[in-house]
Amino acid sequence: MTESLETVLSVEGLKVYFRSEDEVARAVDGVDFEVRRRETVCLVGESGCGKTVSALALLGLVPRPPGEIAGGRVRFCGEDLLDRNEAAMETVRGRRIGMVFQEPQTSLNPVFTIGEQIAEPLRIHLSLPEPEIRERSLQLLNDVGIDSPGQRLADYPHQLSGGQRQRVMIAMALACGPELIIADEPTTALDVTVQAQILRLINRLQQSHGMSVLYITHDLGVVSQIADRVYVMYAGVIVETGAVEQVFRNPRHPYTQALLESLPSRKKRGRRLYSIPGTVPHPAYKPAGCPFHPRCPRAIGACREQVPGMCGFDDHHVARCPVAAGRNAADWCTYGYPSN
Amino acid sequence: MDILRIEKLKKHFPIRRGFFQRTVGWVRAVEDVSLALAGGKTLGLVGESGCGKTTVARMILNLLPADAGRILYKGVDICGFSDRDMKPFRKQIQIVFQDPYGSLNPRMTVGQTLGEGLRMVGTLGRQPAQERLERLLELVGMAPAAVDRYPHEFSGGQRQRIGIARALSVEPSLIICDEPVSALDVSIQAQIINLLKDLQDRLGLSYLFISHDLNVVGYLCHHVAVMYKGQIMEYAPAEEIFENPLHPYTHILLAAVPDPEALKKPAVAILDSEHQESAMEFPEGCRFQVKCTEKDDRCRQFGGELIPVGKDHFVRCGKA
Numbered sequence: 086m087t088e089s090l091e092t093v094l095s096v097e098g099l100k101v102y103f104r105s106e107d108e109v110a111r112a113v114d115g116v117d118f119e120v121r122r123r124e125t126v127c128l129v130g131e132s133g134c135g136k137t138v139s140a141l142a143l144l145g146l147v148p149r150p151p152g153e154i155a156g157g158r159v160r161f162c163g164e165d166l167l168d169r170n171e172a173a174m175e176t177v178r179g180r181r182i183g184m185v186f187q188e189p190q191t192s193l194n195p196v197f198t199i200g201e202q203i204a205e206p207l208r209i210h211l212s213l214p215e216p217e218i219r220e221r222s223l224q225l226l227n228d229v230g231i232d233s234p235g236q237r238l239a240d241y242p243h244q245l246s247g248g249q250r251q252r253v254m255i256a257m258a259l260a261c262g263p264e265l266i267i268a269d270e271p272t273t274a275l276d277v278t279v280q281a282q283i284l285r286l287i288n289r290l291q292q293s294h295g296m297s298v299l300y301i302t303h304d305l306g307v308v309s310q311i312a313d314r315v316y317v318m319y320a321g322v323i324v325e326t327g328a329v330e331q332v333f334r335n336p337r338h339p340y341t342q343a344l345l346e347s348l349p350s351r352k353k354r355g356r357r358l359y360s361i362p363g364t365v366p367h368p369a370y371k372p373a374g375c376p377f378h379p380r381c382p383r384a385i386g387a388c389r390e391q392v393p394g395m396c397g398f399d400d401h402h403v404a405r406c407p408v409a410a411g412r413n414a415a416d417w418c419t420y421g422y423p424s425n
Numbered sequence: 426m427d428i429l430r431i432e433k434l435k436k437h438f439p440i441r442r443g444f445f446q447r448t449v450g451w452v453r454a455v456e457d458v459s460l461a462l463a464g465g466k467t468l469g470l471v472g473e474s475g476c477g478k479t480t481v482a483r484m485i486l487n488l489l490p491a492d493a494g495r496i497l498y499k500g501v502d503i504c505g506f507s508d509r510d511m512k513p514f515r516k517q518i519q520i521v522f523q524d525p526y527g528s529l530n531p532r533m534t535v536g537q538t539l540g541e542g543l544r545m546v547g548t549l550g551r552q553p554a555q556e557r558l559e560r561l562l563e564l565v566g567m568a569p570a571a572v573d574r575y576p577h578e579f580s581g582g583q584r585q586r587i588g589i590a591r592a593l594s595v596e597p598s599l600i601i602c603d604e605p606v607s608a609l610d611v612s613i614q615a616q617i618i619n620l621l622k623d624l625q626d627r628l629g630l631s632y633l634f635i636s637h638d639l640n641v642v643g644y645l646c647h648h649v650a651v652m653y654k655g656q657i658m659e660y661a662p663a664e665e666i667f668e669n670p671l672h673p674y675t676h677i678l679l680a681a682v683p684d685p686e687a688l689k690k691p692a693v694a695i696l697d698s699e700h701q702e703s704a705m706e707f708p709e710g711c712r713f714q715v716k717c718t719e720k721d722d723r724c725r726q727f728g729g730e731l732i733p734v735g736k737d738h739f740v741r742c743g744k745a
Contacts, residue, residue, distance in 0.1 A: 131610040247474075247731035276473035277637060303610060306640070306683025333688055347615035348685055351643030351667055357622075358644070360615040364580055 092160075093265050093297045094143070095119040101135070101142045103368075104150065110368040112138045114321035115157070120191055120265060123328040125211035125291060125298040127308040127329075132317035133365050136301045139318075140267050143167075144182065145174045162264065171200045178208040183258030183296075187270040193242040197255055199226075200238030211227030222339040225256040230286060248279035252286065259290065266291075269301045284311050305348060313402075317341050319364055320376035323395075327402035375405070383408050426499075428464040428599055429485070430629045433457050434504075436480055436561060454480045456655045459493070459731065460646070464598070465625065467632040469646030471639060471678065474495035477655040478635045482601045486520060486662070487511050498599070516545060519592035523604035525584035529576040535562075535587055535601060536572035542594025564627075565590045566620060582613035589620065593628075601633045606641060609682070639682045643667055648737075651675050654712045657731060661738040671740045673717050711743065719744065 096281065101113040111302060120126045124199055128136045135386040141147050141158045159166040169177070178184070186192045193202060205221045207213050213221065226234035226357045229252040236276060242250055251271055258266050258422075268287065272280040288311060291298055302308060308315055308329065315332045317325040317340065324340040336342045346359035371377055378388040395403045396410035403411070436455040439448040455477045462468040470478050474518065483489040487506055498503040504516055522528035530538060536558055543557055558679055559569040565586040576584055580604050583606060602621065606614045624630055636642050640664070642649055649666040651659045659672040670676050692740065708714055710725040717724065727743040734740050 093478055096641050131612060277639070277681040277683075278473060278677055280683075296608055305611065307686045309688050330688060333685060344611055345685065346562040349615065349634070349641045349644035350684070350686065351640070351663075352686070354644055357613040358619050360619055364582070364613070365610075396719040 087163075091122050092119050093124075093162060094299065095158075095160045095339065096139070097144060097160075098156045099139060099159065100155035100200065101147055102153050102155045104153060107271055108369040111155075111321055112368045113142065114371075116321070116323055118316045118317070118323060118326070120297045120299050122264075122297055123291065123295055123313050124313045124397065125300055127312035127315045128299065128301045128318060129303065129305060129308050130205075133368065134318040135321040135336075135368070136318050137261070137269055140299065140301055144178055144184070144267070145169065152390065153284050161198070163262065170216040170310075176210075179206050179263075180261040181263050181265070183263035183266045183267065184250070185254050185258045185268040185271045186342050187273055188251050189274070190242070192254060193241055193250055194274075195249055197241075198238065199240050199245070203238070203253070203257055204262060206257060210261045210392050215228055221260070224257075226253070226261060227255045228259065228290065229253070230282075230403075231256075238303060238343060248282065251275060251279075251283055255286065255290070259294065262294065263296060265297045265299065265365075267299045267301070270303070272307065273299075273302070273304070281305070282382060293301070305333075318372055321368060321377065322405065327399070331399060331402040335399075337398050337402065337409050338406045339383050341381075341404070341408060343380075347403055427461045427497075428499060429460070429462040429633065430495075430497040430580065431458060431460040431485070432480070432495040432497070433459055434481065434484060434496065436477075436484060436489065436491045437492055454655050455484070455491075457729070457731075458652075458655070458657055459586045460566050460650055460657065462599070462631055462661065464536075464631055465629045466647040467625065467634050467645055469642035469649040470633060470635045470652060471637060471642055471649060472502075472652035473637060474604050474722070478652055479603060480655075481652075482520065482603055482633065482635060485601060486518060487514075509646060512633055516595040516597045517597050517700060518601065519586050519595065519597040520601040521585070521592050524608055525581050525588055526608075528588055528593075529584060531576055534575055535590075536604050538576075538587065539572075539590055542591055545638075562589050564624070566616075570639060580613075581609055582616055585609060585613075585617050586620065587618075589624070593624070595628070599631045599633070601635070603635045603693045604637070605634075607636065607638060614641075621645070639678060640684075651678065656712055656729070656741060658713065658741050659737075660731070661735075665735070667736050671734060672713075672742045673719050674713050677718075678734060680692070711741075715743075
């Protein structure tokens, strides 16, 4: 990592709540992260931790109601995204921020050809003339490694394999030359060999197009392959962040440690896998204090009462655990964000 | 002794087109599959989606008739058995499904679901049945209170425990696990894997473990069979497969598996553009040659038999 990296996206204190009649689900509860130019940042966590909702919120895609942005700021290339109205958002979405979603089967429209779907962002955002649209579409399909692109333009989504559909999704996300791509579990539904191809593709495109990538996944294996930096989320908050080597080689938060410990691998054969007791708390009924304390092997009395702040370990390696940092409970509030 | 032996199993599905549903071709879903699973052990069956793993499982359970081949369960060929003949074997061979949401009846309480199995094994009065229900739940690490609750009240991991308890309710010796942990979160996945291992140790169960996740397979399985387009490409003890893989496809699979401990960029052993290959399309000779990085002219002539290359190690590749 070089120091001259400028910040493309910065999210500060983002809170997204979902209200129903008798409860408030605090899906995202004060999340901070940033993505710098030409960087791949992974947001990793188990289902329900708020990683997808964070991404949807910064794109203005959280349905309101029942959703509600309860606080925070999202800045994209210096501009505030949360204040924008829908029309202003549309000039950003799909044009300056591309999106790739988990299921290529359901995110492509089955009744339009691939060509028509790739042409859409080019027509709407760039207002290109038709012949140029076709040329550009062919180039895009070629870029994402699709065989005989001319033929594929006339195909419908069902005629393509899962991997090809995901390549088409990526081509559409790239269509307008975005500065940032948000990819939400783009390889989860794919086979490992296809997954490896897609990850390599994203990697290569990022280098050649100079984009930044915010990659959302629950798969720590994928993170280890593509991330420059990682944010680990648990129950709506970031619990640890750092460069991928720091977080994987030297995890500091007990949750990150437990996650890595619990991954099966051939090297752990014959040993019992560590398994985190209990389950992820429901976003409407989170425990007081540190949200991980009921499952944490290192929890002390103070963890039940105070929301821990972020503690620095090494250069840019930060974890929300004063116990791991060896700090006194009395000092908690002086580190990082004050408890609320 | 092998609890399960499969010999030259075959299943082709017809492709029908047109008004008269004429058969225009065949999907050769499973071709010449032979496997052996020793009692108390775990055999991993790996391969990408559509390679025929689940079709093999369905034939073993006799939910799908095989076209040819033998399925020997404890030495008895159960292939082609009628429902009546199959009945005693249904208690012996059970399955745990991938999707813990879709595989439990939402209208039945956990007690009712498990009770069906328990009734199969013997006629029991109300009281002892209750006791056995609770023992079953305890076996899979659940509280007895779960008996009166419905599937929707449980999380994915808990439901998978119920699915396992249901399989165990008839006291089987062989359980087919069809991707049992791939729908679960990491922290829950470890709980279920530990549970499967504990149950194997306690009850001496044998598992046919179908998965696409080689990290799980490497952790859990004693033997591994790698499947591609309906054929076993390589079969060997787990250490052999990982330490000394011989088939180019096994190489590619292993290279594609993300290893969280390695922190490496995605491997290069794979073709970068995607070849559109339909399920009906089978090249002459080796089925893998289209994607193979080491193919030459001989691959077209390859007869396609499993070649023994070492103790317990077989490869379907002309170059091995």
